[in-house]
Amino acid sequence: MAVNVGRSAETAVRVGQLTRTYGTGPQAVTALAGVDAEFHRGTFTAVMGPSGSGKSTLLQTAAGLDRPTSGQVWIGAEELSRLSETKLTKLRRSRIGFVFQAFNLIGALNVEENILLPLRLSGVRPDPAWLEQVIGRVGLADRLHHRPAELSGGQQQRVAIARALATRPEVIFCDEPTGALDTQTASEVLSLLRSVVDETQQTVIMVTHDPVAASYADRVMVLADGRIVHDTPQPGAQRIAEQLALLGRRQLATQGS
Numbered sequence: 001m002a003v004n005v006g007r008s009a010e011t012a013v014r015v016g017q018l019t020r021t022y023g024t025g026p027q028a029v030t031a032l033a034g035v036d037a038e039f040h041r042g043t044f045t046a047v048m049g050p051s052g053s054g055k056s057t058l059l060q061t062a063a064g065l066d067r068p069t070s071g072q073v074w075i076g077a078e079e080l081s082r083l084s085e086t087k088l089t090k091l092r093r094s095r096i097g098f099v100f101q102a103f104n105l106i107g108a109l110n111v112e113e114n115i116l117l118p119l120r121l122s123g124v125r126p127d128p129a130w131l132e133q134v135i136g137r138v139g140l141a142d143r144l145h146h147r148p149a150e151l152s153g154g155q156q157q158r159v160a161i162a163r164a165l166a167t168r169p170e171v172i173f174c175d176e177p178t179g180a181l182d183t184q185t186a187s188e189v190l191s192l193l194r195s196v197v198d199e200t201q202q203t204v205i206m207v208t209h210d211p212v213a214a215s216y217a218d219r220v221m222v223l224a225d226g227r228i229v230h231d232t233p234q235p236g237a238q239r240i241a242e243q244l245a246l247l248g249r250r251q252l253a254t255q256g257s
C-alpha cells in the first residue's frame with residue numbers, strides 16, 4: 001500500500017490502522033480491528049458485510065462523527081485526530097455530506113430550508129448557481145415550499161441528498177440510503193448518487209446490505225469482524241451476492257465449531 005497517502009491530491013479519504021472498541025474489560029466490543037483504506041476523488045465505494053461487521057462504525061469514524069480508539073483518518077490532507085472539536089465540526093459542515101436511511105429532515109422546515117440548513121449552520125453564503133444545479137438534479141424545483149411530511153420517501157431522500165450536496169462537499173457518506181425505499185425509488189436515488197460522482201467528481205462512500213445497490217458503485221469493500229475481507233472493483237450484483245453468501249456460511253461454520 002502507498003505510504004504517502006493522505007497527502008495525495010487524488011485521495012479524498014484515507015483511514016490508517018483504524019480501530020474502534022466500545023466499552024472496556026470483558027464487555028469490550030471491537031467494532032474495527034485495524035482498517036486501512038483509501039478512497040480516491042470521484043469514486044463510488046459500497047461498504048458491505050454481515051450485521052455487526054463494523055460498517056456503520058467505519059463510516060462514522062471516517063466521517064469524523066465518532067473518534068476512533070486508535071489510528072488515523074484523513075479528509076484530503078487534514079488528519080482528524082489533530083483537530084479540536086470546533087475545527088472538526090467546521091470541517092464536517094463544510095467538506096463532508098451525510099445521507100442516512102431515515103432521511104433525518106427537519107419536519108418544521110420546508111424543502112428549501114432543509115437544503116439550506118448546513119450552509120446556515122456553517123455561516124456560508126449559498127452559491128445560487130450551485131444550488132440551482134443541485135435542486136434541478138434532484139428534481140425538486142417544484143417542491144421547494146413543501147414540508148417533508150408532504151413528500152414521498154424517495155422525494156425525502158432526494159431532499160436529504162440535496163442537503164448533503166449544498167455545501168459542495170468533497171465526500172458524501174451514506175448509511176443505507178435506500179434501506180427505507182422501494183426498488184424503483186431506490187434505483188432513482190442510486191442513479192442520483194452515481195451522477196454526483198460522474199458529473200462533479202465528488203466521492204461517495206455508501207454502506208449497504210443490498211447487492212443491487214452496491215452494483216452502482218465502482219468498488220465493493222466487504223467487512224467481517226471489523227476487518228476488510230474483500231476489496232474489489234465492482235463485480236456485479238450476482239457476484240456480490242455470492243461473496244456475501246459465502247461469507248455468511250463461513251461465519252456460521254466458525255460459530256458452530
Ligand SMILES: Nc1ncnc2c1ncn2[C@@H]1O[C@H](COP(=O)(O)OP(=O)(O)OP(=O)(O)O)[C@@H](O)[C@H]1O
Nearest residue numbers: 022023029030031050051052053054055056057058
Ligand atoms: N455505541 C455502541 N456501544 C457498544 N457497542 C457498539 C456500539 N455501536 C456499535 N457497537 C458494536 O460494534 C459492532 C459493529 O457495529 P456496527 O454498527 O458498526 O456494525 P454494522 O456492520 O454497521 O451492523 P448493521 O449492518 O447491523 O448495521 C457490533 O458488534 C455492535 O454491537
